[in-house]
Every structure is written in structure tokens, then in C-alpha cells.
Amino acid sequence: MKKTFLNLGKQPLANSFLSNLQKKTLKNEFFYNLRICFNSKNFLVSITRPVNPKKQYTNKYAHRASESYTMRSAFKKIAVKLKKRFNPRHIMEIGSNDGVFLKNFNKKKVIAVEPCKNLALLTKKMFKTYPEFWNIKLSKKIQQKEKKKFDLIFSANTISHIPNLEETFKGIKISLSENGILVIEDPSLLSVLINNSYDQFYDEHVYVFSLISMKNIASQYDLRLFDADKISTHGGSIRYYICKKNAKFKETKNLKKLIRKEINSKLNNFSTYKKFSQRVFQSKKRLKNLLHNLKKKNKKIISYGATYKSTTIFNYCKINSSLISHVTDTTLNKQGKFTPGTHIKIISPEKGMNENVDYAFLGAWNFKKEIFNKEKNFISRGGRFITHVPKVLILKK
Ligand code: DWN
Numbered sequence: 001m002k003k004t005f006l007n008l009g010k011q012p013l014a015n016s017f018l019s020n021l022q023k024k025t026l027k028n029e030f031f032y033n034l035r036i037c038f039n040s041k042n043f044l045v046s047i048t049r050p051v052n053p054k055k056q057y058t059n060k061y062a063h064r065a066s067e068s069y070t071m072r073s074a075f076k077k078i079a080v081k082l083k084k085r086f087n088p089r090h091i092m093e094i095g096s097n098d099g100v101f102l103k104n105f106n107k108k109k110v111i112a113v114e115p116c117k118n119l120a121l122l123t124k125k126m127f128k129t130y131p132e133f134w135n136i137k138l139s140k141k142i143q144q145k146e147k148k149k150f151d152l153i154f155s156a157n158t159i160s161h162i163p164n165l166e167e168t169f170k171g172i173k174i175s176l177s178e179n180g181i182l183v184i185e186d187p188s189l190l191s192v193l194i195n196n197s198y199d200q201f202y203d204e205h206v207y208v209f210s211l212i213s214m215k216n217i218a219s220q221y222d223l224r225l226f227d228a229d230k231i232s233t234h235g236g237s238i239r240y241y242i243c244k245k246n247a248k249f250k251e252t253k254n255l256k257k258l259i260r261k262e263i264n265s266k267l268n269n270f271s272t273y274k275k276f277s278q279r280v281f282q283s284k285k286r287l288k289n290l291l292h293n294l295k296k297k298n299k300k301i302i303s304y305g306a307t308y309k310s311t312t313i314f315n316y317c318k319i320n321s322s323l324i325s326h327v328t329d330t331t332l333n334k335q336g337k338f339t340p341g342t343h344i345k346i347i348s349p350e351k352g353m354n355e356n357v358d359y360a361f362l363g364a365w366n367f368k369k370e371i372f373n374k375e376k377n378f379i380s381r382g383g384r385f386i387t388h389v390p391k392v393l394i395l396k397k
Helices: 023-027 069-086 117-124 136-146 165-175 189-195 211-220 253-264 270-296 308-317 365-374 376-380
Strands: 002-012 031-039 045-047 091-094 110-113 128-130 150-156 176-187 223-231 237-244 301-304 359-362 384-387
Touching: 002 270, 002 308, 031 270, 069 150, 069 176, 069 365, 110 136, 117 128, 128 136, 136 165, 150 165, 165 176, 165 211, 165 223, 176 189, 189 253, 211 223, 211 237, 211 253, 223 253, 270 301, 270 308, 359 365, 365 376, 365 384
Parallel strands: 091 110, 091 150, 110 128, 150 176, 301 359, 359 384
Antiparallel strands: 002 031, 031 045, 176 237, 223 237
16 A cells, blocks of 8 residues: 655654764764655555654754744744634644744643653743643543643644654544644645655655645544645645534635645656656756766855755765855754764854855755845855755856
8 A cells, every 4th residue: 555656765863963973973873764655545645664753852852943034923823813713712732842833822821732851841931831742641631631622723843743643633632622623734745746845754754744645634533624725834835724523614615626736736646756756866966966066166065054854855965064064054052063964064154154155055945035035145245045946956146
């Protein structure tokens, strides 16, 4: 039933930024094989062998969801929209990161679930946080302690990270009120295929969902997908609206339209993924050629944004510090560290975007607009950004 279509080779954990390059540190670096498969029964695209979550979501988790203006304002906007449409009384978020979404609600109404202890410690100061992995046991524990069901369960960029779908959705069913809604945001498989953004595949993205797979999964657990929004965050995502099987919500026309688009794009057909894997291979060849040619001309190339996505690209394309001088990132706890597997130094944009830089590879291509706005000086003095999305090219101003 499950067929592999893409092999992205040996990869480190995308979050495993190294503090130093000492022999012992390098010896302990963990690698796994990143292969992606398609399930012809429920149309689900996933990693063939997920990594143990306890290795991934530690108290050293680096990503801060509120690091970009784009995401801060996107979460604010959806909070307003959900309040207006559903007027929820009790809200729970699964994978609350640094609290960027829940901050927009009355603190007394919300509960956060966040297994990364360093992040949970941050949000504990703002609202009640369970520093644990989401599963049936935790759902029951929350029921027992809080003595309430939730009208809104929200989860952005998290459900795709939890390998055990049964634990995820059965747990949600326990916590959701009869007419409550589950709102999930995750990268869209159709956008990945259109953008050739194969860097959306890394250890944490166990699943890249489509509407057709999400619909199947929901119904498997007596839940029902009734609406969806196509959203621009993270280079193209879907917001799924799910309720209990017998809840009052009717399936929307918009959902039907979006599903039709996926069927027309043959997301239910294995050959679509085989073709995608060929495009990925071409993209790798082009990116390597471009960087090598620029290097031959003595150009200084850096990478912008120490993203988890870049881990996949750098390791798959074998791009290291012989091609990329350094990576810039605004996140304080990434600065001074080295990229997983490829060991490129990460520094602040203030230091890293200096006048010697000729080209900057857009590791954070999903924030292109925000970055272009910030880096007007770089662009006006002739600096250029390189992207691989939707194809490898040097971007014009
Ligand atoms: O699902 C996930 C997504 C949502 O976030 C996680 N598994 C991990 C993480 O993945 P990512 O690292 O690919 O996400 P971002 O949000 O694309 O990361 C952007 C990075 O770029 C951040 O470290 C912040 C940085 N950045 C920067 O240095 N300058 C961002 C902007 C906008 C900037 O101007």
C-alpha cells in the first residue's frame, strides 16, 4: 500500500544545531534515512520511518514561531477570525510553541500543550501550559483536571509532526465538545508539488497532508472535515476545519472546490509523486551548478534564515561551508551555533549581511516579502537573493 517515491538521503535532525565542532560533538551527531512514501489507500504522504519524538522535542528546541512579523500577524488575524465565526468559550492549543497564537485570547480561557520544556516554561508565565506530548493519556488527564471540553482546539504546524495519528485524533475526540471545532494548519501537499519545495520534508514533518488525505483520516476517527482555507503561510498551507461526525456544521462549497483542485492535480495518483521526485533531482543539480559557478567567480554566498527546511537542502545537495560562508538568523539561540550535518556557522543578520556578501540563498524563502523589505540596502548595492522555489534562480530586485 505504501510506496516510496523520494529518497533525500542521510539527514541529521533539523533542530540539531551544534554548539561547537569538537570531535566528540561530531561523533555524536545523529543521522537517519529520509525517504518519503505515498499510501494509495488513504492518499497520505509521509516519511517512511519517523524518528522518536523524544529525540526531537527537547528542552533545546530552537524554533520560535513569533520570530517573524509575518507569522505574528497571521496568528493574530486567525484568532480574530475564529472568535468572530465560532465564539469559543474554552480553547486549547496543541503545540503552542512560544504562545504566538494563544496570546490573542483571554488568558483565562486558554490551555496550552507543548512538549518542548524550554517553550512550555515561556508560556507558563502567560497561561496554563501542560509541558507534555499530546496523546490519549494527556487528553484524559486534562479532562480530569480542567473538568471541561473545548469548543476550539487549534494546532498549527504540529499535527503533521506527531507520528501516531490514532493517539492524536482519539485524544482530540475526547477533548472536543459536541459542537466544538478542531482547526489544523499545516503545509499543503499541493503547494509543495507546485513549488517544488522538497525542503518541507524533514524529520519533524512526518506527514505533509492534503485535503483528500485529511478527509480520510478524520473519518477514520469519527470526525468530519467540513471546511478549509488555502493560506499563504509557510509557502502555502491549508487550514482544516474539523468537527465530530454528528456536529451541526455543513460541508462548505469552498471545501468541495479545493478538493476538486487536488483531484484534478492527481494527488491521488502515485505517478504524480514519481514525477515530483524527478523535478527534485533536477532542482538539486541546478542549485549545485549555480553555487559552484558563482564560487568559481569568487563570489561570496551566504544563506538567509537557519531554517529547518535548509537542513534538508544542504544535506541532500551536499552544500557546506566551502560554498556558503555563513548563515544569518535573527533567533538568538541559533546564533553562534552550526547547521545540522553541514556545520556552517550561524550569525546575526547585522553581522552577516555585510558589504562583502554578493549572494544570499533564501533558506527562509517563505518570508521572501518580509526579508526583501528588510534588506533594501543589500539589494540596492547590488546584492542578490537566490531561491530554489519554484525553481532555482537568482531573483531580480
Ligand atoms: O513546522 C515547523 C515550522 C513552522 O517552523 C517546524 N517544524 C520548524 C520550523 O521550520 P523552519 O525553520 O523551516 O521555519 P521558518 O519559520 O521558515 O524559519 C524561519 C527562520 O528564519 C527563523 O529561524 C527565523 C529566521 N528569519 C530571519 O533570520 N530573518 C526569519 C525572518 C522573517 C527574517 O527576516
